[in-house]
Amino acid sequence: MVDYIWVFVIGGIICVIAQIIMDTTKLLPAHILVLYVVMGVLLTAIGIYPKIVKIGQAGATVPIIGFGYSLAKGTMEAVDKEGIIGAFSGGISMTASGISAAVVFGYLASIFSHSKSKK
Amino acid sequence: MKNNRLGRQTIRFENPPTILNTASIVGPKEGEGPLRDYFDKVECDDTCKEKTFEKAEEYFCNESVETLLHKERLKSGDIDYYIGGDLLNQIISTSFTAKKLGIPYFGVYSACATFAEAIQLASCIIAGEFALNIVVSASSHFSSAERQYRSPLESGVQRKMTAQWTVTGAGSMLLTQNSKPPYITHVTTGIVQDYGIKEADNMGTAMAPAAVETILSHFKDTGYKPDDYDLIITGDLGTVGKDITMDLLLREGFDVSKNYTDCGVEIYDESQDTHARGSGAGCSAVVFSGYLFDQLNKKELNKILFVPTGALLSPTTTLQGDTIPCIAHAITIENTPELGKEAK
Amino acid sequence: MKSIKTDKEYKDYVKDKQPKQTLLKNCINAFIWGGSICIFGQLLFDMSKKHLELNEKDAATVQIIILIFIGAFLTSVGIYDKIGKHAGAGSIVPITGFANSIVAPAMEYKKEGYVMGVGAKMFSLAGPVLVYGTSASVIVGIIYYFFK
Known part of the structure; x- marks a missing residue:
């Protein structure tokens, strides 16, 4: 149960930081997503984010910053195994399932539905 | 030359043009608003059964002009000029309407002040006795404007408190040389x-x-x-x-x-x-x-x-x-x- | 205008004329929605580990795929934008928001055809994330190779 509280708190805090940036600066959501992914990559590279993931679990991996974490983790693991080539193959291999899922589901959704006016 | 100009920016008409009639047609959200009883027609579906929102905007624009002509029992042949505009790229909704109407056409653009620009030009043409009847129109559509100026409709982005809601609808006006108010x-x-x-x-x-x-x-x-x-x-x-x-x-x-x-x-x-x-x-x-x-x-x-x-x-x-x-x-x-x- | 002449004067003047962004309320909403989506993700993860008997890595993959599917589905039926209105960053930042950013333009631009519309515009919002994420990870990988 304690685990779930950490998931909630860490996931919540990550979202709140984004909300504050969005409301107080002129950055658009796209900017924030980019910022978060790059932050995820960097924080993982210097070893901070894996520690947060250990406590927060899904709270740290479900937000888009976790996508950066997976990219960096995949890259570093691949570099360990394959050397310099791994720097190019590791990140995308690690996240391939997510990207493919997003593309396929996105495509299917666009086939089966139309954009609707807001009320 | 007789001088009808006042100051730097104003024209005063000695033989002022008359607004003979107007027509307005709006979407469902505007139809729920406080002015609902004043509009000629409220569409309950803002796609108007068209395939795209751009086509729906064209429908609004065309329908308002048709309603206006119908009210005064005029045909497009009785109108000397059609002046109008909208918010889409290359004011396409109005241009398609002009195609259907077959009236000599001036497409104008001043974003949300388009209606005023059209009225001002039409007034000058009528006061200068170059035309008897002129139809002006302006239209916009929430969904076509959102996509052009902001983000896709389904994206879960929070709108700012300062953001405004684009009106779905079209208004048109018939200006004429007459002696009847307004x-x-x-x-x-x-x-x-x-x-x-x-x-x-x-x-x-x-x-x-x-x-x-x-x-x-x-x-x-x-x-x-x-x-x-x-x-x-x-x-x-x-x-x-x-x-x-x-x-x-x-x-x-x-x-x-x-x-x-x-x-x-x-x-x-x-x-x-x-x-x-x-x-x-x-x-x-x-x-x-x-x-x-x-x-x-x-x-x-x-x-x-x-x-x-x-x-x-x-x-x-x-x-x-x-x-x-x-x-x-x-x-x-x-x-x-x-x-x-x-x-x- | 006599009272206001420069851009700066105007910007200073309008500053306190702006409606408040209700930051506190937005933050609370973002916290609750963001936290809840993560809890749901954790449930998926734990359940696929327990019931499907998957290892950590595969369970994480199942979790992400299901979340993306739900994000895409809720977007296509027009619910996700309504959630986003309240949740703000709470529904943008989780991976479901990434799915939303792919599905929304794909649906919107369907009318321009399946190649130039859906295909080309699908990544108009999510593309930058992939570009910067991938580039950053490659750079990190190269640095890691030389300094590990």
């Missing part, structure tokens, strides 16, 4: 104002100085005071821009608190959750064609200053970090013109 007696053409506002979701703030400058020039050129008008109504400043405009006018020495409002503020009410209320080329067009024309006909209002405002932004230059140039055009509409009353 008349268009003065037009004040705006000068572009730009106070460095860059946020496309804060257009009320961007446009307020344009409205203020045009209203000030109008008072200066004509010698009128706020009290000479039953109502001064701007186009689509929304709640944010309305407050700024009122305050700035007071600072410049004109108290308009009693008889000033904004079409964008009037078209929706608080419960409709539009944030800073309405905007769009259709906003001032349907509020005039629906509500204001009705009030003028019933003599509830006898002299109004109608000041549509436009944020002339391009999505491309906004992305490139450029500012938003803004414009406002003022039009005096009277039931009993005091002809010959000159400015001091």
Whole structure:
């Protein structure tokens, strides 16, 4: 149960930081997503984010910053195994399932539905 | 040459054109708003059974002009010019309408002040006796404007509190040489104002100085005071821009608190959750064609200053970090013109 | 205008004329929605580990795929934008928001055809995330190779 509280708190805090940036600066959501992914990559590279993931679990991996974490983790693991080539193959291999899922589901959704006016 | 110009920006018509009739057609959200009873037609589906929102906007535009012609039992052959515009790229909705109508056509663009630009040009053509009947129109559609200027409809992005809701609808007006009120007696053409506002979701703030400058020039050129008008109504400043405009006018020495409002503020009410209320080329067009024309006909209002405002932004230059140039055009509409009353 | 002449004067003048962004309320909403989506993700993860008997890595993959599917589905039926209105960053930042940013333009631009519309515009919002994420990870990988 304690685990779930950490998931909630860490996931919540990550979202709140984004909300504050969005409301107080002129950055658009796209900017924030980019910022978060790059932050995820960097924080993982210097070893901070894996520690947060250990406590927060899904709270740290479900937000888009976790996508950066997976990219960096995949890259570093691949570099360990394959050397310099791994720097190019590791990140995308690690996240391939997510990207493919997003593309396929996105495509299917666009086939089966139309954009609707807001009320 | 006979001089009908007053000051720098205003024209006074000695033989003022008549607004013979108007037509307005709106979408479902506007049909739930406080002005619902004044519109000619409320569509309950804003796609109008068309395939795309762009086609739906074209339907709105065409339908309003057809309704207008039908009301006066005129055919498109009786109309000398059609002047209009909308918010889409290359004002395509209006151009398709012009194609269907087959009337000599001027496509104009002043963003949300398009209706005023069209009325001003039409008034000049009629007062100059180059035409008998002119139809003007302006339209906008929430969903086609969202996609062009902002983000896709389904994206889960929070709208800012300053953001305004584009009106779905089209208004049109038939101007003619006649001797029947209401008349268009003065037009004040705006000068572009730009106070460095860059946020496309804060257009009320961007446009307020344009409205203020045009209203000030109008008072200066004509010698009128706020009290000479039953109502001064701007186009689509929304709640944010309305407050700024009122305050700035007071600072410049004109108290308009009693008889000033904004079409964008009037078209929706608080419960409709539009944030800073309405905007769009259709906003001032349907509020005039629906509500204001009705009030003028019933003599509830006898002299109004109608000041549509436009944020002339391009999505491309906004992305490139450029500012938003803004414009406002003022039009005096009277039931009993005091002809010959000159400015001091 | 006599009272205001420069851009800066105007910007200073309008500052306190702006409606408040209700930051506190937005933050609370973002916290609750964001936290809840993560809890849901954790449930998926734990359940696929327990019931499907998957290892950590595969369970994480199942979790992400299901979340993306739900994000895409809720977007296509027009619910996700309504959630986003309240949740703000709470529904943008989780991976479901990434799915939303792909599905929304794909649906919107369907009318321009399946190649130039859906295909080309699908990544108009999510593309930057992939570009910067991938580039950053490659750079990190190269640096890691030389300094590990």
